[in-house]
Amino acid sequence: MLNYVVRRILATIPVMAVVALFVFSLLYIAPGDPAAIVAGDQATPADVERIRESLGLDRPFLVRFGEWVWQILHGDLGTSIFTNLPVATMIAQRIEPTLSLMAVTLILAVSVAVPIGVVAAWKADTLIDRGIMALAVLGFSVPVFVVGYLLAYVFALELDWLPVQGYTQLREGLWPWLENLILPAIALGCVYIALIARVTRATMLEVLQQDYIRTARAKGIGQGGILFLHALKNAAVPIVTVIGIGIALLIGGAVVTETVFAIPGIGRLTVDAILRRDYPVIQGIVLLFSFIYVLVNLLIDLLYTLLDPRIRY
Amino acid sequence: MNRRAFLQSATGAGALAATAGLATPAISQRVAARTLRFVPQADLANFDPIWNTQYVVRNGAALVWDMLYGVNADLKPQRQMVESEEVSGDRLTWTFRLRPNLKFHDGEPVLAKDVIASLARWQARDNMGLMIKAIQDELVAVDDRTFRWRLNRPYSKLLIALGKVGTPSCFIMPARIAATDPFKPISDYVGSGPMKLVRSEWVPGARAVFEKFSEYVPRQEPSSWLSGGKQILVDRIEWVVMADPATASAALQNGEVDWWETPIADLVPVLNKSRNVVVDIADPLGNIGSFRMNHLYPPFNNVYARRAILTAMSQEDYMRAVVGDDAYWKPLPGFFTPSTPLYTEEGGEILKGPRNLDAAKRLLDQSDYAGQPVTCLVAQDLQIAKAQGEVTADLLKRLGMNVDFNAIDWGTTAARRAQKSPPGQGGWNMFHTWHAGAVCVDPSSYTAIRANGDKAWFGWPTSEKVEAEITAWYEAASFEEEKSAIGRLNRAACEDVVYAPTGFFLAHQAWRSNVAGIVKGPLPFFWGVSKAA
Numbered sequence: 001m002l003n004y005v006v007r008r009i010l011a012t013i014p015v016m017a018v019v020a021l022f023v024f025s026l027l028y029i030a031p032g033d034p035a036a037i038v039a040g041d042q043a044t045p046a047d048v049e050r051i052r053e054s055l056g057l058d059r060p061f062l063v064r065f066g067e068w069v070w071q072i073l074h075g076d077l078g079t080s081i082f083t084n085l086p087v088a089t090m091i092a093q094r095i096e097p098t099l100s101l102m103a104v105t106l107i108l109a110v111s112v113a114v115p116i117g118v119v120a121a122w123k124a125d126t127l128i129d130r131g132i133m134a135l136a137v138l139g140f141s142v143p144v145f146v147v148g149y150l151l152a153y154v155f156a157l158e159l160d161w162l163p164v165q166g167y168t169q170l171r172e173g174l175w176p177w178l179e180n181l182i183l184p185a186i187a188l189g190c191v192y193i194a195l196i197a198r199v200t201r202a203t204m205l206e207v208l209q210q211d212y213i214r215t216a217r218a219k220g221i222g223q224g225g226i227l228f229l230h231a232l233k234n235a236a237v238p239i240v241t242v243i244g245i246g247i248a249l250l251i252g253g254a255v256v257t258e259t260v261f262a263i264p265g266i267g268r269l270t271v272d273a274i275l276r277r278d279y280p281v282i283q284g285i286v287l288l289f290s291f292i293y294v295l296v297n298l299l300i301d302l303l304y305t306l307l308d309p310r311i312r313y
Numbered sequence: 314m315n316r317r318a319f320l321q322s323a324t325g326a327g328a329l330a331a332t333a334g335l336a337t338p339a340i341s342q343r344v345a346a347r348t349l350r351f352v353p354q355a356d357l358a359n360f361d362p363i364w365n366t367q368y369v370v371r372n373g374a375a376l377v378w379d380m381l382y383g384v385n386a387d388l389k390p391q392r393q394m395v396e397s398e399e400v401s402g403d404r405l406t407w408t409f410r411l412r413p414n415l416k417f418h419d420g421e422p423v424l425a426k427d428v429i430a431s432l433a434r435w436q437a438r439d440n441m442g443l444m445i446k447a448i449q450d451e452l453v454a455v456d457d458r459t460f461r462w463r464l465n466r467p468y469s470k471l472l473i474a475l476g477k478v479g480t481p482s483c484f485i486m487p488a489r490i491a492a493t494d495p496f497k498p499i500s501d502y503v504g505s506g507p508m509k510l511v512r513s514e515w516v517p518g519a520r521a522v523f524e525k526f527s528e529y530v531p532r533q534e535p536s537s538w539l540s541g542g543k544q545i546l547v548d549r550i551e552w553v554v555m556a557d558p559a560t561a562s563a564a565l566q567n568g569e570v571d572w573w574e575t576p577i578a579d580l581v582p583v584l585n586k587s588r589n590v591v592v593d594i595a596d597p598l599g600n601i602g603s604f605r606m607n608h609l610y611p612p613f614n615n616v617y618a619r620r621a622i623l624t625a626m627s628q629e630d631y632m633r634a635v636v637g638d639d640a641y642w643k644p645l646p647g648f649f650t651p652s653t654p655l656y657t658e659e660g661g662e663i664l665k666g667p668r669n670l671d672a673a674k675r676l677l678d679q680s681d682y683a684g685q686p687v688t689c690l691v692a693q694d695l696q697i698a699k700a701q702g703e704v705t706a707d708l709l710k711r712l713g714m715n716v717d718f719n720a721i722d723w724g725t726t727a728a729r730r731a732q733k734s735p736p737g738q739g740g741w742n743m744f745h746t747w748h749a750g751a752v753c754v755d756p757s758s759y760t761a762i763r764a765n766g767d768k769a770w771f772g773w774p775t776s777e778k779v780e781a782e783i784t785a786w787y788e789a790a791s792f793e794e795e796k797s798a799i800g801r802l803n804r805a806a807c808e809d810v811v812y813a814p815t816g817f818f819l820a821h822q823a824w825r826s827n828v829a830g831i832v833k834g835p836l837p838f839f840w841g842v843s844k845a846a
Contacts, residue, residue: 031729033731040367040368043749082517153563229392260560264554272518303367
């Protein structure tokens with residue numbers, strides 16, 4: 001097991017190297033010029049050129065790439081073109097809201113989606129099942145920003161229960177932290193709930209056909225025990241896989257959700273950096289999320305061994 | 314229903330609900346009366362008003378750094394950090410004396426050496442600054458509070474240059490900060506103005522916080538725009554960045570923010586229905602819509618093609634697409650801001666009266682346009698640029714031109730417009746933008762009116778007539794001479810079509826009804842603004 005973990009961690013190095021080369025190349029060929037944006041609308045072309053030179057953007061691809069890689073190898077993600085702040089500092093400023101949003105969404109989604117997926121499988125082909133699946137289709141279909149605005153309208157503007165926007169740090173109290181995250185987490189969680197619920201239902205349906213379930217019923221085990229102790233445990237591997245894959249979905253969805261609810265997280269930082277062509281920030285964020293995604297996949301793989309003793313590395 | 318319509322109806326419904334008294338006290342509202350929460354026009358991603366000439370940076374900088382002079386609501390430069398000035402009889406030597414007790418935020422006194430270093434950095438980036446530098450013999454400190462500027466030619470617009478709102482404005486920084494290369498950003502934000510930037514709470518992309526500087530000594534005169542007593546009546550101003558207008562609208566209606574600098578036109582009717590929100594014109598000097606044509610390549614390297622555009626274009630179409638409501642725009646047969654002293658319509662006949670498509674087509678024939686694609690850059694993420702671009706595309710089609718419509722974002726537009734390569738090879742034929750009316754009151758900061766070829770703004774127009782009249786304005790000794798020069802400049806700019814003005818329009822601002830003291834102006838002025846509990 002330890003060997004496997006070490007091998008997997010070492011395998012992240014070439015993955016990150018490919019990601020680094022890919023993202024740097026992509027940004028190099030992408031249209032746009034941060035110098036033009038920095039200079040502002042009143043700047044002359046000569047000013048733009050001088051700023052481009054001062055930022056080192058006029059240097060060849062290989063020189064810039066080499067310099068960036070050298071910085072990365074020294075643990076330095078570089079400095080933002082616009083804010084003149086270290087990229088690591090900017091990410092550190094923004095990581096808490098995004099992680100909080102993802103954590104609350106994840107908890108909400110799993111605690112809602114798994115039970116309703118189980119119930120849908122249990123009541124397969126009934127009105128309850130169809131109702132749950134209809135909601136799942138709706139969850140898939142309605143864009144995050146529509147759900148977000150509807151929630152803000154009802155719960156913030158009309159009922160005045162929750163704030164429209166913003167983020168409060170966890171250190172300022174649990175409720176202030178949570179009240180800013182409830183609506184965004186529901187908006188972001190809709191697709192995730194739909195995805196997990198559908199996979200849970202499908203997997204459970206398959207497991208519920210197995211012989212050992214019939215045996216369990218014959219032994220007189222109650223419905224709850226069958227569903228949640230016997231069936232769900234054996235259906236867990238695909239569900240956990242989907243939850244892991246869904247992390248990428250959450251990262252993508254956070255961009256929109258953070259915009260709608262004005263949450264100062266990594267998603268907003270990403271969009272701002274892309275719109276301004278703040279290359280070091282974009283590169284830093286992509287590297288970070290690639291690393292997180294690789295780690296999440298590793299954790300999921302390790303989790304399989306706990307859920308299914310037959311899986312060994 | 315599209316996204317914007319959905320947002321409008323959603324927030325509109327919210328506003329109606331609030332109006333009907335359905336709202337209960339907000340459990341989430343923790344806004345202290347001494348803290349003003351402001352939604353700026355854009356993110357304050359950087360805070361160097363010389364390196365970065367974006368308006369949002371200037372607006373924040375006006376809180377943190379003071380100026381030697383500042384224009385008032387009559388567009389006249391008034392003393393600000395300067396106590397007195399003395400000009401020699403030949404108008405070549407200016408001697409300035411600073412007010413006593415001026416302090417930087419680190420407690421150090423503002424000295425003449427700081428002013429000189431700040432002026433030097435500003436000069437390197439500002440058009441007027443460069444002009445002054447070109448005729449400057451010396452700029453020296455006489456003593457701690459006095460500095461002298463000796464020129465080899467009179468420069469009658471000196472005080473305008475020092476007090477203008479156009480970017481970069483001449484802010485005074487400590488000498489050690491002003492010593493930074495003007496093409497590199499500063500990283501120390503010790504200011505001389507009435508508020509301090511709270512560095513530890515500044516999160517670019519999210520918020521910027523300013524606290525009152527207790528040792529700032531305001532002037533005794535009433536404030537007027539950038540001049541007069543900059544009395545700060547709150548302890549703290551928080552800039553809350555909101556990328557989404559619907560969110561900002563809802564936050565304002567919900568009392569989570571106090572003042573929104575730039576509500577989009579679509580949401581103004583919604584805000585007007587909210588009893589706790591006041592909506593008004595942001596800036597009486599408004600904005601001038603514009604599309605720039607590339608004078609380097611066919612078809613717009615030919616003046617007949619450019620005139621064809623002016624002959625055919627309907628400013629009404631443009632303005633209705635940009636602002637909708639007819640109360641907030643007016644036609645503009647020229648290039649200067651209406652209702653300002655130098656405003657003129659001289660030579661603007663080509664933009665007046667019914668539009669004549671046939672005459673435009675005849676002009677286009679004269680231009681030898683051969684049906685080549687016209688590369689039209691249209692930024693989709695800026696509503697004003699997008700709306701204008703769509704009207705232009707329709708106009709070109711009606712003129713029988715072959716439109717290559719490039720729907721891109723502003724970041725790409727900003728880079729593409731700087732390309733001098735041919736349109737089919739990464740270059741362009743036209744792009745859309747707008748200019749703040751405050752900049753278009755005279756040629757001092759109006760880079761878009763310049764027609765000095767390679768050195769001109771994007772599109773690189775060349776017109777000796779235009780340049781001659783700009784020089785005439787600079788050299789004018791009286792208001793009458795200035796007015797006359799601007800009249801001839803307007804005529805020349807229309808004849809040679811420096812760019813196509815699409816009309817004059819006003820934008821809005823909105824604030825909570827418990828906020829008082831907000832004035833109309835080219836930037837948000839925070840002095841004199843108070844907030845009731």
